[in-house]
Amino acid sequence: MNSRGELPDERAKRARFGLRALTGFALMLALVLVVAGRFVYLQVYQHTEYSTRAKANRVRLRHLPPPRGLIYDREGKLLADNVPAFRLDVIPDKVKHMDAMLERLSMVVPLTADDIRRFRQSLKQHRPFEQVPLKFRLTESERDRFAVDQWQFPGVSIDPYLTRNYPYGAEFAHVIGYVGRIDEKEQAQLDPDRYAGSTHIGKTGLEKEYENLLHGTPGYELVEVNADQRPLRVLQRVAAKPGRNLYLTIDERLQRATIAAFDGQTGAAVAIDPRNGNVLAMVTVPSFDPNLFVNGISQSDYTALLEDPEKPLLNRAMRGGYPPGSTVKPFLGLGGLELGLRKASDTVLSTGTFYIPGVARGYRDDQRYGAGRVDLVQAITQSVNTYFYSLALQMGIGRLDQWMARFGFGSPTGIDLPDETGGVLPSPEWKRKTFKQPWYPGETVIAGIGQGYWMVTPLQLAHALATLAGGGLAHVPHVLAATSDGLGAPEMPYPQPRPEQLTHDPADLAAVKQGMLGVVNSPMGTAYKAGIGAGFPYLIAGKTGTAELYSRTTEAYNTNRNLQYLAERHRAWFIAYAPADHPQIAIAVVLEHGAWGGTAAAPIARKMLDQWLLDTPPSERPPPITTPATQTAVAAPVTP
């Protein structure tokens, strides 16, 4: 061996090699043992955890949103259904450059600024591996074009879904309302389990009121997926339970006939069955197409609706507040009898102007020189202000309020529709709270003829009338008649609260009704000239009303002014029920630009009565009234 440690011969080399080979082998063995130890650690000690993760890897829970319940009218006509449609979904995780992708995509499938804005908003509500809808209701040509270019857009897919459709469009928009995409605020409040996989929720109308019934229970699928999340097979499936179908009290034919009768004039009408509170029709003109809202209304459509001077989005039937005018007189007159302040036969002298004792300011009658001595029946028939001025003063605002409140004025009727307003029943407390001003006796006087601060909705008035027509029984108005699970027969009827009896003496009611019969059928009646009782097999009872829009002063009605001027200043009311002896329908109609209640609004009510009472085979109609509508019948004195 030399100084450099050189191996001298083959034997030494072999020996050194043997040592090194052994060392190398030992080293390798040690490393193999480390690797083997790692496998033991993974496969023995961490086996449970990794088993769980392997399972979580391959099994995905897929939500199956329930089909929304359908909505039918009282005869089973479909008012809201679900139709299959296609939408464009994006999985954000799979898109590298979102902006560039959207730009390219918009060349294939047109995307509006609204679509993109909404999409970006919903991006925030979803986790990055969840599908986010980009565009709903693709047209067939959009679908075809995308299908050709789909390979260029990883993470974007076309998916089928059920979308809400309202076949009658605007005609039921204010009753049924519409569904819309769940927004951020709603998302935060919804039960995540019940709404898993759901994109829409009832926003207004019945869709909102009965969301719980309509929504149903979601199902789910356990799906085995591969690494691309592509479903391979369904491991387990629990079907979604569809929402309940709703059957309404509303009659599609009456609703449409009412709309046709309005002929485009702005206003509202509500028809209620006095026997049970069933709402038969609920019309607001103008209306809007609820289908626009279902998959997100475009900004321009929405702006157009908002800026329309006739405010089509306003649900006039239950949110429009109008001074009731003379339509309050029958209720006030009934109050006078029921509270024992007057008898039906008591008369009041109408001279053309009414004065509060000791006050110089006068309150005018419709007829310049007055109607002379009138009793309750005549006061209603001829709509004599003086009778009710004095009655209001006699009652005092406190009792007037109390009495009218019993008929539902001043508070929501409790109908099964959201966002109903209660109008205004003026009272000293109300005025103090609202205007911080004291109450003047003159305000009590004009409250007697439905002027002043009064505000009622057509629904309130129809409800009050139905209560009166139905013998003082106050049924809470409702539009839902029955529900069904889609398989069995509808469950009839949908439970309603017990009605409340408001009046004591049937004779009091009879006197008031007599007055209302005269309105339509007596030559002295304010609606007689409109001729709405002519050629109708049943007796109609009604009351006109003309509410001043701007003025609450005693300024004389200037009949010389042209009708256009009056039309702009006045709301025309007509309320009616029929058949007068056993009422089946009570109607309130308001026209925003009507000049006089009797001539403008009454024909609409007549057309509604025609539809409801005559559009059935005569054998199924109620027996007609044979008594002719004569002066004698109307003028016959009523004895309590």
Add this chain to the structure above:
Amino acid sequence: MNELVASFGGRALRIGRRIFSRPRIDVPLALGLLLLALAGLTVLYSASNLNASMVAGQAVRFAIGGALLLVVSRIPPSLLRAWTPWFYLLSCVLLVVVMVLGEGRGADRWLDLGVIRFQPSELMKLAMPMMVAWYLHPRPLPPRWRDIIAIGILVGAPAYLVFKQPDLGTALLIVASGVFVLFLAGLQWWKIGAMLAALAAAAPVAWHFLHDYQRERVLTFLNPERDPLGSGWHIIQSMIAVGSGGVLGKGFNQGTQSKLEFLPEHTTDFIFAVLGEEFGLVGVLVLLALYVFIVGRCLWIAANARDTWSRLTAGALGLAFMVYVIVNGGMIAGLLPVVGVPLPLVSYGGTSAITLLTGFGVVMSIHAHRKWSA
């Protein structure tokens, strides 16, 4: 002239007789390789989703490799040693060619010869230990510094070409196979220590030369959850596959991780994870034992070889073989970064299987001719 022909003819006859004389393969080693190949085909059959043509293709490659093994085992080591520089040069040239006009998936590793496509870097894995052994064969041992420097150039040049492909894993394995020769040649421990120290000092510099994706892999290896959908995905899914396999495994063709494609590259670099998932710890340990046996046998053959080249070549091939297994296994089990090293004779891939079997042909030749002088 006649004499020349006769002597040439006689020489050819002698060589021919040696080649075609009765098989002189090492039976234990051959059995080990056969078992390994069968295990490899079985796992591949499952990993490829019962793709019989894929398995058949791999079997054909094994057959080609086996034939080459038998042929090479007949060639005397002296001749193999003489051919070594040419083989090394050829491999270097091919590496240059693949660099100029190569094609591959992201990295230029493949050479398309029309009929077959292969990776010259795999060839280099075999050529490198033979070349370093050839260099050391006539020189005094242990290697001197100037030898180390010369070997550094011999190893560094092709390793750099492979690194540039870029294939860091294979480059490191090529370097390792050269270093094993030095180690087996009896390089003094203090020199080994000095080289390791120099390597540690150079590491920050090397980091500078790494490609972004390579750095990414190293960083991701250190913390896989850092990029769970990117390069961390491979490691996480691989560990899930292995861990969920448990002791006995999910059974043949029952691995959800590979079947549902969560496990990437499950027929090639990550096939070990399929084995771990379907055959469990038992399968893993049996396979590792088989590898250890094969390497041990290689080293035993090397220890009994007649000359320096044979000893060093056989020993280095055996150690390198084991390193492939350790690197691949370490990667599968989340011990090492993802470096794209196949599991020898199990991963799907032609060049690797054929060159490995050819390498074992060299070992067989060394074994068969251990009694003859060079």
